[in-house]
Amino acid sequence: MSIIDYSLMYVTDDRITDDNAFFEILEATLKGGTTIVQLREKQLHTRAFYHRAVESKRLCDLYGIPLIVNDRIDIALAVDAHGVHIGQKDLPVAMARELLQANKIIGLSVSNVQQAHEANALAVDYIGLSPIFGTFTKTADLDPPLGIEGLKVIREVSSKPIVSIGGVDKGNAAEVMTNGSDGIAVVSAISKADNPENATRELRKVLSI
Numbered sequence: 001m002s003i004i005d006y007s008l009m010y011v012t013d014d015r016i017t018d019d020n021a022f023f024e025i026l027e028a029t030l031k032g033g034t035t036i037v038q039l040r041e042k043q044l045h046t047r048a049f050y051h052r053a054v055e056s057k058r059l060c061d062l063y064g065i066p067l068i069v070n071d072r073i074d075i076a077l078a079v080d081a082h083g084v085h086i087g088q089k090d091l092p093v094a095m096a097r098e099l100l101q102a103n104k105i106i107g108l109s110v111s112n113v114q115q116a117h118e119a120n121a122l123a124v125d126y127i128g129l130s131p132i133f134g135t136f137t138k139t140a141d142l143d144p145p146l147g148i149e150g151l152k153v154i155r156e157v158s159s160k161p162i163v164s165i166g167g168v169d170k171g172n173a174a175e176v177m178t179n180g181s182d183g184i185a186v187v188s189a190i191s192k193a194d195n196p197e198n199a200t201r202e203l204r205k206v207l208s209i
């Protein structure tokens with residue numbers, strides 16, 4: 001697989017129930033230059049999730065941008081996505097790697113130093129540092145924010161690319177990058193923007209990409 005650019009990950013917003021609005025925002029951020037997309041659905045039943053995945057893959061392919069699927073390895077395989085993002089309570093990484101080909105991306109959530117150490121020995125392509133700041137987007141099962149100090153500590157420990165998530169926006173993205181992140185993952189900074197395409201361009205500017 002070609003080198004993946006983790007610098008700006010758009011994580012889709014599962015609060016958007018209307019498909020037209022959902023795909024309008026996805027296409028806008030692709031036009032604006034998002035570098036990777038994570039399809040994240042926590043409420044949809046499998047069939048509806050699959051349909052969103054099929055259309056998301058079509059759009060991402062059109063713009064030449066990799067698509068990964070949150071939690072659901074079956075759906076990632078079904079649509080030939082570029083990979084998955086899994087958490088500490090999802091399938092173990094070793095099993096995920098067995099189910100996926102060696103060239104698929106696996107991202108793993110890391111919320112403390114011990115998990116960062118453990119991830120070094122796992123077949124993961126990047127770690128999702130979660131959360132870096134407070135967020136209103138995800139309320140259940142959220143660890144305490146690590147902050148910039150936590151990011152610095154995990155940067156020292158981790159041999160993997162770090163993608164920071166949680167409350168990241170154009171006001172703090174530069175600080176997140178200069179303190180050890182290889183990329184940012186955002187929901188609201190794009191999905192709640194008046195103009196998601198411009199918001200994506202502004203984030204790119206802040207990231208100097």
Ligand SMILES: Cc1ncc(COP(=O)(O)OP(=O)(O)O)c(N)n1
Nearest residue numbers: 085086087088109128130163165185
């Ligand atoms: C880039 C990135 N990092 C962390 C997460 C969180 O994943 P997880 O812990 O599995 O929680 P859910 O997203 O499934 O609620 C992520 N999605 N992306």
Ligand SMILES: Cc1nc(C(=O)O)sc1CCOP(=O)(O)O
Nearest residue numbers: 130131135137166167186187188
């Ligand atoms: C999907 C997700 N996971 C998180 C974690 O810390 O595990 S925070 C989060 C949502 C991030 O949304 P926003 O960019 O709107 O703050």
Ligand SMILES: [Mg+2]
Nearest residue numbers: 071086087090
């Ligand atoms: Mg998960």
